Amino acid sequence: MPEALEQVVEKLKKLTAGLAIGWHRPFPTRIYLNVGREDARQVAGLLCGEFGARFATATGTDVGDELEALYHFCYDAVGLVVSLRVRTPKSEGTLPSLTPVVPPAEWIEREMNDLLGITFEGHPRPERLILADDWPSGVYPLRKEKEHDA
């Protein structure tokens, strides 16, 4: 028998109990989980491991005083997308890299570093991916203060 959506959501709730500091479900098959920086790697490990989700991608956003990384995981059996939200103050700009537990996150974390200036601590290869070699350092195209000149 195929798994039911609600059972999967219950499983996710149990797994992340005590770790998630925010739970938001705006749509039956979309869940947004907020976690603290210190717990991000553990939760990501659980999502890809015990929970059994597939890593889709991540979205980096400048949200004013903070920088946000939102990692999207798909649980294909029931069409559920779980997004893991973790933030860092702009003044610090560091987040733990999830690549050690979620290998396909390697590129997207490098991209978020290029475009938003988030440093991912523990990333196996923190080099530029998107920006050209001669792009000036310290200029981040997706920061709100960067004016579009295209």
Place this chain on the structure above:
Amino acid sequence: MTHKTLIPIGPYHPLQEEAEFFQLYVEGETVVDMDLRLSYNHRGIEGISETLTWDQVPYLVERVCGICSASHPLAYVQAVEELAGVEVPERALYLRTVVNELERIHSHLLWFGLAGHFIGYNTVFMWAWRYREPVLDALEIVTGSRVNYANHTVGGARRDLDEEMVRAIRKCLDEIDKPVDMLTTTALEDPILALRLKGVGVLTEEDARRFSALGPTARASNVPIDVRRDDPYAAYDRIEWEVQTTPNGDVFDKVVVRLLELRESMKIIRQALDDMPGGPIQADVKEVPAGEGIGHVEAPRGETFHYVRSNGGPCPERHKIRAPTYNNIPTYKVTCIGQSVADVTITLAAIDPCYSCTERMAVVRDASSGKYLMNFADLVRLSQRKTEELRKKC
């Protein structure tokens, strides 16, 4: 001491002529390591999107990729519809299904032709492209354009089908029916194709999952994921069809899985045309409230993922786009290593990479002197020569 040689491939892809840069490290004929560099064609579309209004963005994102110009807008409008709680009229869902499956057929035929050319099967190239034409004609009749269809809008579809258009689509499907069978039979039964492609560029099921591979790249490695079934959108859950998988993960299976999908796509379109309900094709969308939404769509190459965030204003606050090639390219790390240089070009082509979506180059260089040994034309010749030699032996 073994002599390690560096083969740079690019900045134009040896097959698809887009900008990427692969560096192959070879010992003799065998690839021992590789590195790649992308982003030669980065256009900052996510940034531009934040400067456009909600209803302008579909016309921007269909330009992410000339082939997936129905998939990107659909993923985007679905994300906005989720965020704004828009109920899309039933008829529009069917219209979306028809356009997106026509896109899959033309994309798979395009790839099959190029793959044929690449290994020295120019007849396959001519045939596949010959029968891709009626599909593009159908798309033109339905949407008004061969590429960049501008057909998906937030809340519905731009253009309705009339009876004449439905007849044109049916005529196109009837015309390619036998040729698709012929191409499939040719691929499955041709002894040289099997010799040339079986066991080449294998992506194991375990690696496909480890790299989060998508679309036909994953399905050829026995990973049965397909957004159309897993998180149904448009009218896919109202239609009878099957997700296609093949077990071996080699280039041959990647060919087969796409050919099988052609059949399914034709089946889907025919049912959609038969069952299409009447009624409006556009919902009334008043405003986009603050919030966030996710839309993902099974593009011809795999899952296309869009995330939008709104602050209640006229433009997206953030719009993230992830094309399937972004996840599929890293699989080269496992599929190319251990292969002969002559097999690398077809292995690189087997995921049907789309770099402008993702972002593109390849060369062969002597590691000690830094001298270029081969360019991409040499590599294509090498690949074609290998097929020629197999032909002579058979």
